Amino acid sequence: MSEDDFERHRPHLRAVAYRMLGSLTEADDAVQETWLRYQRTDTAAVENLAGWLTTVVSRVCLNLLRARATRAEEPLDDGDGVSLRLPDPIVSPLTGPDPEQEALLADSVGLALQVVLDTLSPAERLAFVLHDLFAVPFDEVAPLVERTPEAARQLASRARRRVHDAAPVPDADLARQRVAVDAFYAAARDGDFDALVSVLDPEVVLRADGGASRTRPTVLLRGARTVAGQAATAQRLSTYVRPALVNGAAGAVVVIAGRVFAVMAFTVTEGRIAAIDVLYDPARLDAIDPTAFAVADA
Numbered sequence: 001m002s003e004d005d006f007e008r009h010r011p012h013l014r015a016v017a018y019r020m021l022g023s024l025t026e027a028d029d030a031v032q033e034t035w036l037r038y039q040r041t042d043t044a045a046v047e048n049l050a051g052w053l054t055t056v057v058s059r060v061c062l063n064l065l066r067a068r069a070t071r072a073e074e075p076l077d078d079g080d081g082v083s084l085r086l087p088d089p090i091v092s093p094l095t096g097p098d099p100e101q102e103a104l105l106a107d108s109v110g111l112a113l114q115v116v117l118d119t120l121s122p123a124e125r126l127a128f129v130l131h132d133l134f135a136v137p138f139d140e141v142a143p144l145v146e147r148t149p150e151a152a153r154q155l156a157s158r159a160r161r162r163v164h165d166a167a168p169v170p171d172a173d174l175a176r177q178r179v180a181v182d183a184f185y186a187a188a189r190d191g192d193f194d195a196l197v198s199v200l201d202p203e204v205v206l207r208a209d210g211g212a213s214r215t216r217p218t219v220l221l222r223g224a225r226t227v228a229g230q231a232a233t234a235q236r237l238s239t240y241v242r243p244a245l246v247n248g249a250a251g252a253v254v255v256i257a258g259r260v261f262a263v264m265a266f267t268v269t270e271g272r273i274a275a276i277d278v279l280y281d282p283a284r285l286d287a288i289d290p291t292a293f294a295v296a297d298a
Helices: 003-019 025-038 047-070 099-104 109-119 122-133 138-144 149-166 172-192 193-199 226-230 231-240
Strands: 200-207 220-222 242-247 249-256 259-269 272-279
Touching: 003 025, 003 047, 003 099, 003 249, 025 047, 047 122, 047 138, 047 272, 099 149, 109 259, 109 272, 122 138, 122 226, 138 149, 138 220, 172 193, 172 242, 172 249, 172 259, 172 272, 193 226, 200 226, 220 226, 226 272, 231 242, 231 249, 231 259, 242 259
Parallel strands: 200 272
Antiparallel strands: 200 220, 242 249, 249 259, 259 272
16 A cells, blocks of 8 residues: 555546536545545455446445435435536646646536536436446446436436436537637627527526525526527627636636636537526635636737
């Protein structure tokens, strides 16, 4: 047992914990708890340390998810499978993520999918994340959720259907994503309602999470014309928009008076924007360095 052995696996463990919890702070806490358990355990006979550590961090995350649900701290969804609290975004400049962020983004799970993961039950989320995102066999997933392997398979299948129904699949081409996002802001700047509608998917969903300190903490809008109707807000903010990558996809940060006011994540599908996720919770944005982002072109 050595610290070096654990540190080699830390990026993977943090990625698993982030997918499970949707919170960077809680993910770090889960990895730290895993480290403490590793220190207290004789792992000399463990043949697959990566698998053992993945199991431990998954158990820690499952307990956190169950405690979160028991406390009912927040509404998980709006009754239609849409989360009303956004997970923590991973924000990086256009030059790309740093090495630590790269480990978190290795499986290219966008923020819209993270939103849907927040609506799953703890057992569904664990089965889906471990099997579908990290290729953990159901024989190893089953003991964690206290089910048979077949029941664990059914949990993942149910989660997969919900993800498929609620999370649009983004275009793989980042340049194509950026074209749609740039067109959105150009139309907003010009106050061109029709141009806004044309760049939005007819069934677009806009979610905004301002945190507990805002007078209107959450906003949920559906449909291209309804979302385009918020053009006045987008127009006021367009001067402060700086392009960024959000969970590896085309997005933006809004920087006002030297502070990050909002992070905007876009899911672009077939050249149109299918989802817009806006985090403007000051408590969760203070850690983002505004100087890391280039000023958007006028």
